[in-house]
Amino acid sequence: MPDATGLELLAKELQESEGMGAEAILGTLYFRGHATLEAQPQRIRAVLGRLRERGYRSLMSVHGVDYYPHEPRLGVHYELLDMDKVDRVTVVVRVSTDAPDLDSVTPDGEDGKGWPTADHQEREIYDMFGVAFHGHPDMRRILMPEDYEGHPQRRDFPVGGEPVIFTYNEHESSGVTR
Amino acid sequence: MTVADQQLSEYRRREQSITLSQVEQSGEDTHEELLTLNFGPHHPATHGVLRLLVTLQGEVVRSIKPVIGYVHTGIEKTAEDKAYWKAIPVVERMDYLSYYFNSMAYVGAVETLLEVEVPKRAQYLRVIHLELNRIASHLIWLGTSALDLGAVSIFLYCLRERELILDLFEMSSGARMHTRYFQVGGVMEDIPVGFVEKTREFTKVMPARADQYGAILNANQIVLQRLRGTCPLDAETLLSLGVTGPLLRAAGNPWDLRKAAPYSSYDDFDFKIPVGTVGDNYDRFAVRVAEIYESVKIIDQALDGLPEGPHITTDRKIALPPRHELATSMEALIHHFKLVTEGFRVPPGEIYYPIESPRGELACFVRSDGSSKPARVHMRDPSFVNLQALSHMAEGSYIADMIATLAMLDPILGGIDR
Amino acid sequence: MEIKREPVPRGARPTGQGQGEVEIDSSGLRVNTHDSKELLRGAELLGPTAPASMDGEELERYVHERVLTTTLEKAVSWGRSNSFFPLAFGLACCAMEQFQTAGPRMDIARFGFEAFRASPRQADLIILAGRVSIKMAPIIRRLYDQMLEPKWAISMGACCSSMGVFNNYALVPADKFMPIDVHVPGCPPRPESLMHGILKLRKMVQDDPDAGWRERYGAQGTEEILPGA
Amino acid sequence: MLRSYLPAIVFLALGGAVGGIFTVLNTMVGPRRRTEHKQDPYECGLPSEVKRGMRFGISFYLIAMLFILFDIEVVFLYPIAVQLKAYGGFALAETVTFIVLLTVAFVYVWRRGALEWR
Numbered sequence: 046m047p048d049a050t051g052l053e054l055l056a057k058e059l060q061e062s063e064g065m066g067a068e069a070i071l072g073t074l075y076f077r078g079h080a081t082l083e084a085q086p087q088r089i090r091a092v093l094g095r096l097r098e099r100g101y102r103s104l105m106s107v108h109g110v111d112y113y114p115h116e117p118r119l120g121v122h123y124e125l126l127d128m129d130k131v132d133r134v135t136v137v138v139r140v141s142t143d144a145p146d147l148d149s150v151t152p153d154g155e156d157g158k159g160w161p162t163a164d165h166q167e168r169e170i171y172d173m174f175g176v177a178f179h180g181h182p183d184m185r186r187i188l189m190p191e192d193y194e195g196h197p198q199r200r201d202f203p204v205g206g207e208p209v210i211f212t213y214n215e216h217e218s219s220g221v222t223r
Numbered sequence: 224m225t226v227a228d229q230q231l232s233e234y235r236r237r238e239q240s241i242t243l244s245q246v247e248q249s250g251e252d253t254h255e256e257l258l259t260l261n262f263g264p265h266h267p268a269t270h271g272v273l274r275l276l277v278t279l280q281g282e283v284v285r286s287i288k289p290v291i292g293y294v295h296t297g298i299e300k301t302a303e304d305k306a307y308w309k310a311i312p313v314v315e316r317m318d319y320l321s322y323y324f325n326s327m328a329y330v331g332a333v334e335t336l337l338e339v340e341v342p343k344r345a346q347y348l349r350v351i352h353l354e355l356n357r358i359a360s361h362l363i364w365l366g367t368s369a370l371d372l373g374a375v376s377i378f379l380y381c382l383r384e385r386e387l388i389l390d391l392f393e394m395s396s397g398a399r400m401h402t403r404y405f406q407v408g409g410v411m412e413d414i415p416v417g418f419v420e421k422t423r424e425f426t427k428v429m430p431a432r433a434d435q436y437g438a439i440l441n442a443n444q445i446v447l448q449r450l451r452g453t454c455p456l457d458a459e460t461l462l463s464l465g466v467t468g469p470l471l472r473a474a475g476n477p478w479d480l481r482k483a484a485p486y487s488s489y490d491d492f493d494f495k496i497p498v499g500t501v502g503d504n505y506d507r508f509a510v511r512v513a514e515i516y517e518s519v520k521i522i523d524q525a526l527d528g529l530p531e532g533p534h535i536t537t538d539r540k541i542a543l544p545p546r547h548e549l550a551t552s553m554e555a556l557i558h559h560f561k562l563v564t565e566g567f568r569v570p571p572g573e574i575y576y577p578i579e580s581p582r583g584e585l586a587c588f589v590r591s592d593g594s595s596k597p598a599r600v601h602m603r604d605p606s607f608v609n610l611q612a613l614s615h616m617a618e619g620s621y622i623a624d625m626i627a628t629l630a631m632l633d634p635i636l637g638g639i640d641r
Numbered sequence: 642m643e644i645k646r647e648p649v650p651r652g653a654r655p656t657g658q659g660q661g662e663v664e665i666d667s668s669g670l671r672v673n674t675h676d677s678k679e680l681l682r683g684a685e686l687l688g689p690t691a692p693a694s695m696d697g698e699e700l701e702r703y704v705h706e707r708v709l710t711t712t713l714e715k716a717v718s719w720g721r722s723n724s725f726f727p728l729a730f731g732l733a734c735c736a737m738e739q740f741q742t743a744g745p746r747m748d749i750a751r752f753g754f755e756a757f758r759a760s761p762r763q764a765d766l767i768i769l770a771g772r773v774s775i776k777m778a779p780i781i782r783r784l785y786d787q788m789l790e791p792k793w794a795i796s797m798g799a800c801c802s803s804m805g806v807f808n809n810y811a812l813v814p815a816d817k818f819m820p821i822d823v824h825v826p827g828c829p830p831r832p833e834s835l836m837h838g839i840l841k842l843r844k845m846v847q848d849d850p851d852a853g854w855r856e857r858y859g860a861q862g863t864e865e866i867l868p869g870a
Numbered sequence: 871m872l873r874s875y876l877p878a879i880v881f882l883a884l885g886g887a888v889g890g891i892f893t894v895l896n897t898m899v900g901p902r903r904r905t906e907h908k909q910d911p912y913e914c915g916l917p918s919e920v921k922r923g924m925r926f927g928i929s930f931y932l933i934a935m936l937f938i939l940f941d942i943e944v945v946f947l948y949p950i951a952v953q954l955k956a957y958g959g960f961a962l963a964e965t966v967t968f969i970v971l972l973t974v975a976f977v978y979v980w981r982r983g984a985l986e987w988r
Contacts, residue, residue, distance in 0.1 A: 076572050077335050103462055105577070106603035110590055113598075122588065124575055124603070128462075128476075131483050135575060162465025165291075165611055173299075188292035188640055189811075190776045197810055198300050205810030258924075263914020264780055267729050267759040271736075272777060274914070281927035282987055293777040294733050296800070297811035313806060319734035363737065382744030389741070400734060400829055621987065637733050640774070717899050760912055780915035786907035790900065 047134060049075040055099070055134070056082060062095055081135040089138050090148050093123060094157050101125035101134060104150070104160040109170040113200035117141035119174050123150070123163075140176055142199075149178035173198035257285055264293045268371050268626045271636030273610075275629075282621050287614040295640040302600040306566035307333055308407055310597060314587070315401045317602050318638030320363055323349075323356040324580040325602065326405040328587035331486060332576035333407050336569050336591055339541055344532045345409030346488040351422065351525045352395070352404060353487075354518040358429065359388040360581040361511050361518075365436060368508070368630035372449050377436060384432050387425050394418055407567075408542045409535030419526055426519045426526075433515050440508075447505065454616040454628040455503035464615065465608045468583025470632065473510045474502030480579035487578075492524045504624075507631040514581075541567050566595040575603075582606050582633055604638035715848070721765070721791060722846035725839070728764035728788070729757035732771025735798035738829040739770040747832035754839055761788040766842070768835075769815050772800035778813045785819045793846070795838055796821045799828040932984055943972050 047055055056070045059082070069092060072083040084092040093104070106124040123136040140147060149167055153159045167178045168187040175196040178184060186193065195202055262268075262275035269275065272293035278286040298317050302310040314329045315322040327349060334341060341349075366381035389399040395414045396404035404411050440446050458474040471478055479496045481489045497513035499506025535542045543562055544555035561567075569591040577586035583605025590599040613632055617625040731739055741747060743755050758764040761784050773781060785794065796815040799805030802824040804812045815821050822845065825838035844850055854860065911918050950957075950965050979985065 077338070077574055079574060081573070104465060105467075105584060106465075106575070106586060106588070106601075106608075108588055108601040108603065110573075110588075110599045110601075122573075122575075124586070128478055128483075133575070133577075158463075160465075161463050162608055162611065165607060169607075186292075188295040190292070193775075197297060200303075202300075203810070204300060204304050204808075206804060206808035206812075207814075258920075260920075261913050261916045261918065263916050264777060265730060265784055265915040272732055274916075281929050293774060293780070294772060295774045295776065295811050296733075296772050296807045297809045298807065300811075301807050301809050316734060316806065319737060363740070366740070378740075379745050382740060383746070386741065386744065386746045399831065400737060713899070762912060783907055783917075784915045786905050787912050789908070790903050 047080045047132060052080040052082070052134075055080075058099075059092060059095055064091060065095070079133070079135065081137055083137045083139065086138050086140055086147055089123070089136070090150055090154060090156055090159075092136055093125070093150055093160070096125055096134065096136070097158075100127040100130060101132070103128055104162050105133075107150075107163045107166040107170065109174040109176060109198070111174060111198065111200045112139070119145055119176055121147060121170060121176060142175070145175050146177045146179060149181035149184075151178075152180055152182060154180065172196070175199065269629065270367055270634055271639075273629075273634060273636055273639070275613075277622075277625070279622065284617055284620060284622060284625050287617055287625065289610055289613060291610070291636070291639050293640065294636050296637075298641050299600050299602070303597060306595050307569060307597060308562075308566055310600060311405065311407075312401065312403050314600065314602070315403060316637065317641050318580065318582075318585070318604060318606070318635050319400070320360040320635050320637075321356055321580050321582070321585075322401050323352050323405065324578060324585050325587075326403065327353060327487070328576055328578050328580075328585050328602065329589065329600065330405045330407050331578065332574045332587045332589040333569060333597075335574045335576055336572055336589060337407070337541060337567070339408045339536050339538060341409055341487070341536060342533045343488065343530045344413075345534050345536075347525050347529050348395075348410045348414060348534065349405060349487050350489065350492070351522055351529075352392070354521045354525070355388050355391060355422075355425075357518045357581045358515050359385050361515050362388075364511060364581075364630075364633045368627075368633075369440065369446075371626050371630040372446055374440065374443070374446065377439060380432070380436060384429065387428070391418070391422055391425060394421060406535055406542065408538065409533070411535075413534040419529070422522060422526060426523050429519050430516060433512065437512065449623065449627050450505040450508055450631070451503065452501075453504045453624040454620050455501055456612060456616045457502060460615060461502075461612060464612045466583065466612045468580070468605050468609065469507060469510045469514065470583070470609055470612065472496065473499035473506035475500055480577055480584060484577070491528065492521050494518075494521050494524075504627050504631045511581075511633075568593060568595050569597075573599075577603070580605055582635065582638070583609060585638075602638070602641060604641065606632075606634040606636075607639045607641075610634050610639060718847050722843040724753040724756075725766040725793075725843075726756050726758045726764045727754055728761055728767045728784070729759050730767055730770065730784070732769065732773065732777065733800070735770035735801070735829040735835075738832055738835065739768060739797065742832035742835045744832075747836060749836055749839065752836070752840065752843070761785075764788055765791060766793050766795065766839075768795045768797050769801045769821075770797045772798075772805070772807065773813050773815055774811050775813050778818050781815070782818045793822045793842055794819060795823045795825060795835075795842060797825045797835055797838070798830055799826060802826070929987055933987070936979060936984065940972065940976065943969075 074081040103126040110120040172186040264272040274290040276288040362381040366378040369377035396402035458476040539558040548555040571593040573590040586603040588601040592598040
């Protein structure tokens, strides 16, 4: 794990590298020995490409998080792994619900190679959180039925399910009328 | 060359010119159109409810598009609605073959958030149960894969061994599957008296049984022809697809989290990581079978070095106090009441805790917002990521090879659909 | 309110659904009343159990009709019940215990059930082993329709019978879209309890079903209250 | 004359009877219920577009012909193998020439690459 100072150095280096600028890295967090960089949504491909050159060549996981009370609400986490130095870093991107779109990292865009592993995982984030990824080869729902409305894993989506019937309130519920 | 030879060769030359491939070429564009077929959710060879949209040209598979979600149970949403220690049974049911690994990843993440120190004995007990579960998972994989290749008897042998392992789980935790044996901070109960002897019996018998499978499968020409040299994929493409676990090790890259980033005192044991060379189906098969032997070795060493001491953390804020203390001490009663009603609160933060499951890197991302319910639980499931490699492996091969590749990929649909 | 004690028609047990006949139109799953009538009629193939309140001429006709065909029907149902061909249909974790039931230790081959068929045409018993998601429900409904009569259904595990651990947006209890004959509790049920469920189905097919727990324990006052009853 | 054929006739009659009973019993006792889903083809639980007049590739036809050719060869060998002692050397020579002829066909087919699937 890059320790706290290593993380700061990494962030500074990313900011200075050409084509980035100071606002590319919005914040760094070092928590329980795990390094997290918060990147700017428009520059996620560039940041991941730069980290790939730094040695983090494997993208292990892409997953979405709904930070409900805090704005911007939807977060996308990219877990990067450097197999040679056994080193992990997380890149977080925050997107608001009214404009939930990001650049997909799957295809080999003009700015170098993409990450094919993010294909299904981005589709799952779109399915569960509603974050649309531009440039994704097959942007469709992956887990829910194609014509399902709503994004289930958002905090404001009801958990759903049946009200459990106990004997005392059997009268209200009509049971299955066949 | 005699005159007869001359004419013969002239005849033979004319006759050789009409090669079958020519005949076939003309067949290519006249009526050989592609057939798209549902290798659907209900199919004996898809190891669960996986649907593959397969485009076929005769027997050759031209394109595969996996369609998943047929056993999506919204587990991550349900886990957000439960207290931390109540989420363990829900999380365990994701990858239903390696349930100890799911709870280990989740419990490891919560312990890192809480900065709880798990006692040595609990770590060793966890390793024993993890490796037993790895053998049980590989046995089901071996059984169903041999079933796909036609060796039905192996299926029954593997189930016979799996019963032995399930007996051990039942002995230590009371249940055969989804045992909820791992608690945040250690293990739920200490192992009963006869557990160590019974596990030793199992570890003595298991290598002999694994040799029996080898005797049946390794020299079997049908299995070798079906597996050797079919659907290889090099390590570089696998890495770009994010594939980990036996599939990656079969291609020559010895990445195993138990060695690379040891957790729960895996560094106390010495075991080897089986690595393949070519990365075709036979290597994937051989790597998993060799892992069974390695797991048996780990269990033996863990049993030898099983330390004494508490089986769960002594921090009362996280672990339930023992029952007999409730009658006497007031603090134990207060802690018990607090834990049973609301559960413990976890300081706010996010953690990504990866471990090595039988199918690859299984990591649990837990975000806590300070309350007693996790704000987000995400399981990075290895089968979900490895499934993407299926189309790279099996396109251009025959249907039979695709089935063998799917069997060697060992996808578990509970983990894929979560 | 006097509760009239009359047997609940098979397949119509109220399974505690809040909003009655659910139409999950998002996935094209529709169980309309016309279809369920057909299922009810299908239930008569097993032979109605003798209603308690029959007398006089109606009882006479009932006995006469049964005695005439009883030997053939009993022989046929004996044959059917002793050789179920279950559809190899594992959904999730219960499928692992279903393997173990077919495995060497529990070995349902002793009762003639181990011939797991892959296609619904050759199977006469579908064991729903696992959780049924809303995307899978229409497919199971189609499989059940494609099975040939006489057919039975066992819903193995809590997730299939009552959404079990996951009472959320993604699951459908099997009762909502197909008639289930035996619910096997457990999560996952042990191989013994699945076998107990199959043997109970066997006795039901042979037309002398075990007494339900209400009859066995004389549980008064817990009868299912149907609306308007 | 008829006596020596009696076992064969009884055997045929018995086979026909058992087969007939099963099919008739099935139609007579088994319930019949037409539902609309039961007619369409089974494709792993999904509605399938495979129509009746689906055309297969040439390779399937080729493999089928080769199978019939060599399978019938085995069928002829059974009666000879059973009665080899009765006919002595003549049957042996007969079988050998029969097998050699078919091996020539097999080598021809093999060399022309009809066995590899394309």
